[in-house]
Amino acid sequence: MALRNTKDSWGSLAKTFHWVIAVLVIGMIGFGLYVHELPRGPIKAELMIYHKSTGILILALMSARLVWRLLNPVPVLPPALKGWEKAVAAATHWLLYGVVFLMPISGYVMTAAANVPFRFFQTFTVPLIIAPSRELFGTAHDIHEFTSRVLIALLVLHIGAALRHHFLLKDDILRRMLPGGGKEHS
Numbered sequence: 001m002a003l004r005n006t007k008d009s010w011g012s013l014a015k016t017f018h019w020v021i022a023v024l025v026i027g028m029i030g031f032g033l034y035v036h037e038l039p040r041g042p043i044k045a046e047l048m049i050y051h052k053s054t055g056i057l058i059l060a061l062m063s064a065r066l067v068w069r070l071l072n073p074v075p076v077l078p079p080a081l082k083g084w085e086k087a088v089a090a091a092t093h094w095l096l097y098g099v100v101f102l103m104p105i106s107g108y109v110m111t112a113a114a115n116v117p118f119r120f121f122q123t124f125t126v127p128l129i130i131a132p133s134r135e136l137f138g139t140a141h142d143i144h145e146f147t148s149r150v151l152i153a154l155l156v157l158h159i160g161a162a163l164r165h166h167f168l169l170k171d172d173i174l175r176r177m178l179p180g181g182g183k184e185h186s
Helices: 012-037 042-071 081-114 134-169
Strands: none
Touching: 012 042, 012 081, 012 134, 042 081, 081 134
């Protein structure tokens, strides 16, 4: 399989970014909801380190993914799709990118504004470059919570659309994002 995208298929690196980030984001939603409900204490504090570390990892992977996407052609959508469907697909993808960036950024701002240093997966201390601020913490917290709801809605839309394409429209939209799927080009 080709590393780079073509006009007909996603390349192996784009697929890897997609699926690794998808697993991390979906896992973070469940993990974040679980940790949010825990009472304050050492267990919650320890689990939050992994939540924050994974958020930083997602931010780094999304940054690399965005650069890769901007440097590669995006496979064309099936010509049978209506103009509004193509517009919704493009808007949903860019909103997903924006929300997946905003989640870890707002989480980082909360951490920095609360002046709570942490070590990235217990390896190195993540620098807090924002001054402590209760007001900023509250704003970042509200953004993080609201954005999590938007993210869930966008994921439902994105996954639902992929399944619609696969099972109802029977086109190759989903297959070409699956490992080993899509049209092969060298």
